[in-house]
Amino acid sequence: MTAKCVMVLGTTSGAGKSWLTTALCRYYARQGLKVAPFKAQNMSNNARVVASVNGQGEIGSAQYFQALAARAVPDVRMNPLLLKPERDTHSQVVLMGQVDEALSRMAWRGRSASVWPVIAGALDELMAENDVVVIEGAGSPTEINLSESDIVNMRVALHAQAVCLLVTDIDRGGAFAHLYGTWALLPEPERALIKGYVLNKFRGDASLLAPAPQMLEKLTGVPTVATLPMWWQHGLPEEDGMFHPLPPGEGRGEIGGGGDCGKTIVVVAYPRISNLDEFQALKNIPGVRLKWVRSPSELAGLSPADWIILPGSKHTSGDLAWLRQQGLDAAIARHAGQGGAVLGICGGLQMLGEALIDPHGIDGNAPGLGLLPLVTVFETNKTVRHTQAIFEADMVGPWAALAGVKIAGYEIHHGQTQQHPAMAQSGDVARVVLPAGLGWQNGAGNVLGLYLHGLFEDPAALQALFGASLAGPVPTLDSVFDGLADYIEQHFEPGVLSALVA
Helix, strand or coil: CCCEEEEECCCCCCCCHHHHHHHHHHHHHCCCCCCEECCCCCCCEEEEEEEECCCEEEHHHHHHHHHHHHHHHHHHHCCCCCCEEECCCCCEEEEEEECCCHHHHHHHHHHHHHHHHHHHHHHHHHHHHCCCEEEEEECCCCCCCCCCHCCHHHHHHHCCCCEEEEEHHHCCCCCCHHHHHHHHHHCCHHCCCCEEEEEEEEECCCHHHHHHHHHHHHCCCEEEEEEECCCCCCCCCCCCCCCCCCCCCCCCCCCCCCCCCCEEEEEECCCEEHHHHHHHHHHHHHCCCEEEEECCHHHHCCCCCCEEEEEEEECCHHHHHHHHHCCCHHHHHHHCCCCCCCEEHHHHHCCCCCCEEECCCCCCCCCCCCCEEEEEEEEEEEEEEEEEECCCCCCCCCHHHHHEEEEEEEEECCCCCCCCEEHCCCCCCCEEEEECCCCEECCCCCCCEEEEEEEEHCHHHHHHHHHHHHHCCCCCCCHHHHHHHHHHHHHHHHCHHHHCCC
């Protein structure tokens, strides 16, 4: 079996490649085709645990969701190279799901020759096993300073002889210039692969676009095959940035609707935030207000019933230093001291402790926030696995609703956390709420730290935490994927989607 390959390229980052790739995966899967997603290289600190030849490994969250949309089992071949930024000038390199220290130390321009055979091999295997492979590009395919070392855009397109769509964000302005400039900078063999333009995030009367699409087709020979209206709340988790603000007039950060649990949930958005996609479900809880904050003033007015969440971090010590520079450490401590609920997840758990100890130079030594009597030691081996656990029955405070709840999630971390020995000897001991060091609570019960990602993706946990506030079931990912497929089926020109794989 040799798959037909459809590739989604973009004129810029944020044009809508991931969204459209996911929609195409579900659309073709609903046609009875065997479908797999593929992105050669992804740069993101949002990752999921999937199957690999070594047991379990990491891929970018976008490819994980694309695989689910395709009704396929996610595996590392779908994103063979993942770059996880730790600092502005350094990324951890994950090849076929596993951290590769040698590649992480290598100058990034020099990696292409080493990783291309692995990338091509993964793509060839997926093409041999599927009817359709939907490929996502990265950034722009015409970054002329990067073309010689390209391993994610046109080199992939040529290798797969993919039918390519070029998508642009028309809401930014200059969309037709972006499309024409991208086409013009491509060499002729690569231009020949571009079969359609997609205008994304359009607001207004599409008839007013004429005659621009016709003029562009006359210049390039490529038709505009879809104009996709702006869709603010399609339900797909964001890959790289904060969730888009709601349209003007709807209230910044206001989410949900019908019913009211009267709660503000604040997520601290430090520079190296990771796995932010796991908070997507909070957008669907009626009456909850989700806020992303970067300054103490944004925490003003919180009540003890409101939550502060410290999410995952790809550079815990660096993000701790940033918290202190902003004065957020004092604001978080003040909220906790007043009995306010605080939740730390993964890197956030590590921050809540007394100290970070780094004997191997992985993350950095640092004092913690001191809200839990714990200490974290960074180890060379990285924990990457799916995990199920049951919260202890004696949980107290604002998180007591989780007592006895079974949760399924995943772990991705270098650090190992335990009770602070000296503090434990003096009687200051954290309450163990999940086994094997996965969860801890302070004595008062208002501060909770978890290594387990996925709390807000687990239906049982959501029901326990929000109960009657849930006006019916929270929309499932599967319904989100079907909505995406319906949307492109409605807005693409008739017959285009079928023709791409004919």
